[in-house]
Amino acid sequence: MLDKELRSMIGDVKDGRMDRRAFIKRMAAVGLTAPLANQILALGGVAMAEGPQVYKPTKRGGGGALKLLWWQGPTLLNPHFATGTKDQDGSRLFYEPLACWDPDGNMKLVLAAEIPSVQNGGLAADGKSVTWKLKPGVKWHDGKPFTADDVVFNWEYAKDPATSALTIGTYRDITVEKVDDLTVRILFNKPTPFWADAFVGAPNTIIPKHLFADYKGAKSREAPANLSPVGTGPYKFVEFKPGDLVRGQLNPDYHMPNRPYFDTVEMKGGGDAVSAARAVIQTGEYDFGWNIQVEDDVLLRLEKGGKGRTIYAVGGDTEFIALNFTDPNTEVDGERSSMKTKHPLLSDPAVRKALSLLVDRESVKKAIYGRAGRTTANFLNGPEKFVSKNTSWEFSIEKASKLLDDAGWKPGADGIREKDGKKLKLLYQTSINGPRQKTQAIVKQACQKAGIDVELKSVVASVFFSSDVANPDTYAHFYADLEMFQIPLSQPDPAQHMRRYLSTLVATKENKWQGTNFPRWVNKDYDATIEAAESEMDPVKRAALYIKANDLMFQDTVFIPVQHRLKVEAAANNLRPIISGWANETDNLHDWYREE
């Protein structure tokens, strides 16, 4: 938590009594990293400085070819139709957003001239509008100027239901207006603390009005530019074969100095993650391999004497075990896990606490995730300013046993604990996925030692994660006692992520299990905290509210966080890619270069 002293220091920087560097030094002295200190300043309303400049090349081009290997290749190149990150990654080679995210989750300028802040007048104090200034002199690849009209057009294009843009959720509830040729204003219908969704990051890049204006609405599929993008980005479009290949070449008129470094870029699709890792790390056929979800010991073996290495980016993805607060084995009005029931075993806080003590996060990390995982006690693991420091985790079979003993759960004749005739037997489900089944085995073993009988179940991923109403095996039905998976945190902001567990959003038969609160945990304090956070414009107070929300979950043991998962990529030894856990892999491509 940030106290009064910190606030007065931020005030000092704001008013010029202290310079940024001194502030950052003092923060470092109390153990905060420089990027975090920078972020605190930004939160406090001090304009964000551009991150430290790491780009070394002193001229444009001359870097030869950059060969990227995506084991799922892009299938289309219009960001508004992108069904997955692979499509966003492909279109991001050519199209650009106003700003992107750096590895620390800070905003970085791309097509915008400055980051909106309260200080520069870009952010309205009431949180209901944001004004973006555009970089002057930016040209589309065909030579036409990039202006505010293009930005406004993207909003009109995406929000039109007839266009069937998959970005409609971002643009539907906002209004975008042109102030002048190089200024746009976004109006929100309620205070919006996280205003950096529209036009920011790889999913929200901007397409040219002059090529798409005739294809807004029902004719959206027919636009020739859907297959041959004309953007503002560092590379110009050359060739596209869906699922197989995207090729680009250096844009000589690119708006950033000395960039890009590479003369051509090629993104090849297909195959699987292991062979992608091999082609980059072991044989060096490719410079970069995307999303290398491979067990760490395989990667370590490939890395021995190889031509490449793995790199990691920290985001906010948490692999967790969720606890069911309702009874999956009793049917009420034709519905299992009904809100009218209480879980016979897990409603005892001692059982939930004991289970948390029985998850050996360190062993899971050592045996499975290796460098790609971090142990954690928190459900919310990023961005850093939202991460609670008030929690801790422990693995102890003795403590768990004592806790259960004290709560009256005594081992029966078969060694399994029981109380009031109820046996401590739990069903623990997850999707089929190597690391997940291994984790299940580790947890089961510890539980057995503590006298808890755990039955394991695994469901095919395509079923487990589907929204199929008729299928009882989806994670939202949660007809088990425990279940494990992760929900990706796709923005460097927790708002979308944390509101899923409001008590109004419980997944039930009535809402066809489309509710997002699948543990069916109801806590008035949590609801009030999230509600307060969603309209809190003071960033420091807002961060404190989300930390409180996380701590409420921790106290009630709604989730047992298993690992804070990192993004894993493979890169040639001499390649210097910039990868952010908060952005797509190609979001910072203009800053990539090769060390000679």
Added chain:
Amino acid sequence: MSQYVLRRLLIAIPSLLGISVVLFVVLALAPGDPFSELATNPNVPPEVQAALRAKFGLDDPIYLRYLHWLNAMMHGDWGFSFVSRMNVDQLILQRLPATLYVIGSAQILALLIAIPVGVYAATKPYSLFDQIANTLAFVGFSLPTFFTGILFILIFSVTLDWLPFVYTTDIKGTGIHWVLEMIRQAIMPVAVLGLFQAASMTRFVRSAMLDVIRLDYVTTARAKGLGQAKVIVKHVMRNAMIPVVTLIALQMPAVFGGAIVTEQIFRIPGIGSLLISSILSNDTPVVMAVTFVFACLVVLFNLIADVLYGWLDPRISLR
């Protein structure tokens, strides 16, 4: 002869129609739709998913959708991919060269090995050559292509660093350099697929030859004093080739199917990998088109086989 070909062609049309109905119904009844992936994306409201379904005609009854498809197909419109929103014929044409090049070369390689080895082994049954050829053939068709593929990669790419294991369609350079690179990157997939095919074909050629070589007319030909080469090529091979032609012709479409595995391993952007990725993403128009092309190929190669029979044994076309 021409009447025979015409008759065969006329039979092909109802078979293709029947096949298309079956394919269409199976695909329509299969679970999952191309937009199910959007269900877990918080940014995509359910209305958008519903609008897309309506827009792409997924809510119409099956028979209407089939008639619509058939009508469009008659006019040469293959529909468009739900996933890449590109026309399906364009998508297939993009993938065709790689498939034809790699699979075609593999098939030629298989024939070049199987026919001489099979024929020679049959002329000297149970000789040392025959036994070695037999053993290798057994080993060859017992090893699946995904195993030999990875073995080749480990030996020739990782250990020896001679050959690339990722197939690229856009090799830079022109002229002889381009040709050499194209050959270099195809060596491994062609070898994997070709050797697998050759193994089973060798066995087949050998036994077909052995069947014929013992017939009386062959002995007669020898007794007349004809040279060994002439007897084998003119008298034995021509007759022994009839079952071999059937095998090769019927194997042609199957090669496309078998190539799915090889295409995945070497990242060859061919029809097989297009089919796999389309099935995984429930991209029905593409799956329909590709499987229908396979069906057409089966019918076409059957036809070719029939015509070849007529040429090899004129009695067949008279019947």
